[in-house]
Amino acid sequence: MTVSYRQPARPQGAPATPGARRRGWSDQRAERVLGALAVTVLVFIVGMVIFVFANAWPSFRENGLAWFADPPGDLTVDQQIFDIFNSPAREEFWEYGLNTWPLLWGTFLSTAGAVVFGVVFAVLAAVFIVEFAPPAVNKVLEPVVRLLAAVPSVIYGLIGILVLVPLVDRVLVTDAIKDSVAGVLTIDGSSLLVAVVILTVMISPIMIAIIVDALRGIPRAWTEGAAALGANRWRVMWTVSLRASRPAIIAAVVLASARAIGEAIMLSMVAGSSGFAPNPLDGFLFFLEPIRPYAATIVDNREGLTVAPFGDTIYAFAAVLLVSALFLSLAGWAAKQPLKRYGVQV
Amino acid sequence: MAAARLGRTSGRGESASWPLVDRIALGLCWAAGLALCLTAAAIILYMMFQGLQQLSISLLFERPGEGSAGAGQGGLLDPIVGTVIVAAIGTAIALPLGLAIAVWLSEYARPFWLARSVESGVEMVAGTPSVVLAIFGLLVFTTEPFAFLSLKVNPEVEPLGRSFVTSGTMMSLIALPLVVGASREALQAIPRTVREASYALGKTKAATIRRVLVPASRRGIATGGVLGLGRIVGDTAIIVILLGATTRLTPTLKGESPYGFLSGPMDFLSGVPLIGPLVETLRGNGGTLTSSVFENSPAGEGNAAGKAYAAAFILLLLVVLLNYAVDLIARGRKERTWTPT
Numbered sequence: 001m002t003v004s005y006r007q008p009a010r011p012q013g014a015p016a017t018p019g020a021r022r023r024g025w026s027d028q029r030a031e032r033v034l035g036a037l038a039v040t041v042l043v044f045i046v047g048m049v050i051f052v053f054a055n056a057w058p059s060f061r062e063n064g065l066a067w068f069a070d071p072p073g074d075l076t077v078d079q080q081i082f083d084i085f086n087s088p089a090r091e092e093f094w095e096y097g098l099n100t101w102p103l104l105w106g107t108f109l110s111t112a113g114a115v116v117f118g119v120v121f122a123v124l125a126a127v128f129i130v131e132f133a134p135p136a137v138n139k140v141l142e143p144v145v146r147l148l149a150a151v152p153s154v155i156y157g158l159i160g161i162l163v164l165v166p167l168v169d170r171v172l173v174t175d176a177i178k179d180s181v182a183g184v185l186t187i188d189g190s191s192l193l194v195a196v197v198i199l200t201v202m203i204s205p206i207m208i209a210i211i212v213d214a215l216r217g218i219p220r221a222w223t224e225g226a227a228a229l230g231a232n233r234w235r236v237m238w239t240v241s242l243r244a245s246r247p248a249i250i251a252a253v254v255l256a257s258a259r260a261i262g263e264a265i266m267l268s269m270v271a272g273s274s275g276f277a278p279n280p281l282d283g284f285l286f287f288l289e290p291i292r293p294y295a296a297t298i299v300d301n302r303e304g305l306t307v308a309p310f311g312d313t314i315y316a317f318a319a320v321l322l323v324s325a326l327f328l329s330l331a332g333w334a335a336k337q338p339l340k341r342y343g344v345q346v
Numbered sequence: 347m348a349a350a351r352l353g354r355t356s357g358r359g360e361s362a363s364w365p366l367v368d369r370i371a372l373g374l375c376w377a378a379g380l381a382l383c384l385t386a387a388a389i390i391l392y393m394m395f396q397g398l399q400q401l402s403i404s405l406l407f408e409r410p411g412e413g414s415a416g417a418g419q420g421g422l423l424d425p426i427v428g429t430v431i432v433a434a435i436g437t438a439i440a441l442p443l444g445l446a447i448a449v450w451l452s453e454y455a456r457p458f459w460l461a462r463s464v465e466s467g468v469e470m471v472a473g474t475p476s477v478v479l480a481i482f483g484l485l486v487f488t489t490e491p492f493a494f495l496s497l498k499v500n501p502e503v504e505p506l507g508r509s510f511v512t513s514g515t516m517m518s519l520i521a522l523p524l525v526v527g528a529s530r531e532a533l534q535a536i537p538r539t540v541r542e543a544s545y546a547l548g549k550t551k552a553a554t555i556r557r558v559l560v561p562a563s564r565r566g567i568a569t570g571g572v573l574g575l576g577r578i579v580g581d582t583a584i585i586v587i588l589l590g591a592t593t594r595l596t597p598t599l600k601g602e603s604p605y606g607f608l609s610g611p612m613d614f615l616s617g618v619p620l621i622g623p624l625v626e627t628l629r630g631n632g633g634t635l636t637s638s639v640f641e642n643s644p645a646g647e648g649n650a651a652g653k654a655y656a657a658a659f660i661l662l663l664l665v666v667l668l669n670y671a672v673d674l675i676a677r678g679r680k681e682r683t684w685t686p687t
Contacts, residue, residue, distance in 0.1 A: 030552035034450035037443060038464045041522070045467040048474075048482045055485060124378035132375050141379060143673070144386040150665050151389065152580030154639045155658045159389065161644055162651055201385055208382075232361075234368045234375075255473075262475025265582040269645040298477045302587045305484055315485075318478045325473040333469075 049322060056319035058312045062096035067316070070101040070277070077102050077275035081301065085310045094309040102277035103317075106291030109192055109278065110267060111260040114199035119253055121200065122207035127237045129208070130215040145212075149205035157269035160198045165189040165270055173288060185276060185289065192278050193287040195271040202266070203259050207252035214248030215241050250335040258328045262321060264295035273300055294320055390662070397659020400652045406660075410593040410638075422657055424594045425638040428510070429579060429664075431627075432589070432634055435514025436521055436578040441571050443518070444525025448567075449555055451526070452533040472523035480587035483507070483516035487588075497629050506590075510628045513588040520581060521574025528573065532566020533559055569675050576668040579661070582636040590631030591641055635661040 025033070060067055071077050080098050087095035129141055169189030178187055218241045226236045242249075272290020275297070280286050292300070294317045304310040361372055408421025447464065455461035471479075487495055488507035496509035536559060544554040560567070585591055633641070635657045640646050642654035 025552045027551045030555065031450075031454045031456075034446050034454065035456075035460075037446040038450045039460070041443065041447060042460075042464050042467045045471055048479075051485055052478065052482055121378055121381070124375050125382050128375040128379035132372065133379055137379065137383075140383060143669070144383060146672075147666065147669055148382070148386055148389075150576055150580070150669055152582065152636055152661060152665065154580075154582040154636045155389075155393070155662060157645070158639055158643050158654055158658050159392065162654075163392070204382075232364050232368055234364065234371050238371070258473045262473075262477065264475065264477040265586070265640060269640070269643065295475055295477050298481060299583060299586060302481075305481060305587075306488065314481065318481055321475050321478050325475065325478075326470060329466075329469050329473040332473075 052315055052318050052322055055312055055315035058309070059096055059098060059316035060319075063098055066099055068101060068104055069099045071099040075099075081275070081297075081310075081313065084313050085301075085304050085307065087309050091308075096309055096313070098313055098316075100294075100317075102275045103292060103294050103297055105277040106192075106271070106275075107261060107293035107295075109291060110195045110199055110271065110293055111257055113192070113196035114203055114260050115253055115257050117196070117200045118204045118207055118256055119249065122204050122211055122252065123242065123249065125204070125208050126211035126215055127234075127242070129212050130241075131233055131237050145205045145208050148201070149209065151202075153202065153263060153266040154269075156198050156202055157266035160194055160266065160270035161190070164194045164197065165191075168194055168288070177285060177288065181285070185274070187285075187288050187290075188272075189288075190270050190272040190290060191288045192271070192291050195267055195291065198266060198270060199260050199263065202263070203256040206259060207249075207256050210248055210252040210255065211245060214245035218244050247335050247338045251332050254328050254332040254335060258325055258332075261293075261324055261328075262295055263293075264299045267291075267293055268296035268299045271296060393655070393659050393662050396655040397662070400656035401659065405656055422635070422638060422653075422660065425633050425635045425657060426660070428589070428595060428632040429634040429636075429661075431510050431632070432514050432517055432585070433575055433578050435510065435628075436517035437571060437575050439515060439518035440521035440525050440574050440578075441567075444522050444570065444574070445529050445560070445567055447522075448526045448529035448533060449560070452530050453551070453555055453559070468523050468526050471519055472527075475583075476520055476581050477583040477587070479516050479519055480513075480584040483512055483584070483588045487512040487515075495629060497626075497631075506631075508588055508590045508631055510589065510630070510632060513584050516584050516588055517578045517581065520577050520584075521571075524574040524577065525567070525570035528570025529563060529567045532563030532569075535566075536562055565675050565678060569672055572668055572671050572675065576665060576672075579634075579664055579668070580636060582640055585634050585637040586640060589633065589637065591633045591637035592631045593633055593638065593641070595627055595632040596630045635664075 071080060077098070077100055084095050084098065087093065129138060129145075133141060166189060168191060172193075173187050173189060181187055215237075222240050222244065223236050226240045227233070231239060271292060273292050273296065274290040275292050276290050278286050278289035278291060282289065298314055298317050301310070301314055305314055361369055364372070405421045406426065407423055409423045410421060410425070411419030447468065451461055451465060484507050486492060486507075487509075488505055490505075492507075492512075493505040495511045495515075496506045540558060540562070541554060544558045545551075549557065638657040639654050639661065642650045642657065644651070
């Protein structure tokens with residue numbers, strides 16, 4: 001039986017208790033003030049979505065679905081962005097033509113690459129932490145995971161641009177490779193490869209933390225039952241624990257994708273900052289080609305935000321990021337639902 | 347949590363009898379765990395190696411060189427002060443606001459649909475990239491109603507929109523979901539009986555929240571606050587876009603202001619000693635440790651790797667300390683158990 005503990009309202013006209021004012025707020029007032037604060041934040045968030053979309057609209061309106069297409073002919077997306085930046089001051093001559101397939105492809109490649117490698121790594125590491133690691137190792141591992149998750153992206157970017165990029169340039173990029181693309185591309189080590197490697201390191205800790213939580217939430221009876229049936233410890237994890245935590249793994253993937261899609265600073269430092277769409281048919285060269293995802297494009301073009309057609313274009317990139325964040329948070333919510341049945345908190 | 351593991355009946359050599367595939371999987375698990383440790387060790391040792399070479403007392407207390415000519419020269423005083431200012435503004439907004447939302451969501455949450463929307467809204471902010479928040483901030487703070495928060499280059503054009511106040515405000519949004527999440531979790535962990543006991547003593551709901559629930563969830567709130575602080579300290583996109591990422595705090599004094607004058611409803615403050623310069627600094631541009639890493643790296647304009655390493659080292663130290671603080675808070679929390687009735 002549930003009982004409501006809400007205070008009965010003071011009868012109309014009854015005098016307030018002496019000193020009531022000093023003792024703090026009345027219930028109604030507290031509820032109203034707290035609710036108002038919550039609504040203010042909500043309004044701000046809704047306003048953000050509307051504002052960004054309103055500003056992005058001209059770019060989408062002018063280009064239609066071709067906004068997501070490959071630039072026609074010899075035109076590159078960087079050239080188009082340059083033209084938009086330099087478009088005439090008079091409104092009727094504003095340049096909006098933009099086809100962002102290379103940026104979309106770059107965003108997809110870096111995110112998908114990092115998430116695919118990251119999820120395999122995170123599952124193995126989580127199983128290790130939960131089941132196999134000696135207690136002494138675990139004492140080190142748990143703070144390590146939290147630290148790796150907390151390291152600012154600009155530090156990852158710094159290590160990437162000062163250590164990994166020169167390393168890749170020295171070891172993997174031969175003169176023959178440089179000559180083969182001379183005049184079309186500069187291959188200098190800042191590449192899809194470095195971007196994916198660092199992004200994987202950045203997003204794995206988030207996934208590990210979520211998967212570890214889920215694995216620990218698996219009812220003990222299930223794992224013991226499997227062990228009693230003769231499964232060894234790895235088999236118990238693989239056939240029972242991991243299978244039951246599939247929703248958590250999906251939730252982890254979703255959260256990690258959100259982080260990877262929104263990563264701007266690190267990618268603008270190490271990914272080459274060139275609106276180029278790496279071609280998988282190029283073989284090994286594919287991994288050494290530069291990319292520039294949407295988020296990094298915003299950072300790289302931060303100077304021109306107040307110029308109208310150019311600003312609108314940048315807000316269109318932001319709108320795409322917002323939509324994907326919205327979809328991912330929906331997907332994450334949906335993925336978490338089955339977990340609630342087991343009482344697992346994610 | 348070792349108790350949740352399966353018993354080890356066969357001791358050390360137990361995996362010897364496993365099928366080959368399982369043994370390979372076990373080996374991969376070990377490899378993943380070790381790779382994790384090695385990555386972290388490599389990052390920390392490398393940053394220490396590079397950072398300690400650069401670090402000196404003068405680096406911490408000297409101002410950076412002026413203008414583009416001075417990029418890469420001097421110390422890191424301005425970025426450090428900038429980090430403190432942004433973190434202070436961001437936390438000062440996020441902590442009370444986040445707590446208010448958490449309390450409302452966990453104690454009132456009426457009407458239901460509104461509570462659900464606020465919840466989803468906060469969740470959405472958590473998933474929004476900080477670049478998007480940054481350029482949205484630029485959009486909002488260049489409009490007239492918010493003009494007083496930043497300086498104008500001259501009275502006719504629209505305001506710059508870039509200042510400590512504006513970037514601190516947007517920073518509070520990235521800390522907000524963490525504060526809300528941690529506070530809410532702590533509030534919900536308090537058993538019903540505690541609330542009922544308070545009501546039975548004649549306390550109103552508001553008084554119960556203030557005197558019982560919030561004090562009891564102090565540690566959760568503090569955890570959220572510190573986590574949020576860590577995110578604010580580490581964010582670069584908002585600084586680069588919304589603070590201007592200059593090497594020095596500008597302007598410092600009215601006379602030295604590159605903009606020459608103040609504008610808007612806060613003019614009268616400029617003559618007041620101490621407060622005038624402070625207000626002007628808060629409305630001016632600047633940089634933080636993250637932006638000085640970015641700007642001094644080959645990706646930025648300074649191209650002074652040593653400086654970037656030094657700033658990154660201080661930043662990493664700060665993050666490690668904040669992490670440790672979260673640990674300390676969490677350790678204390680474990681001692682507190684609500685005795686079941």
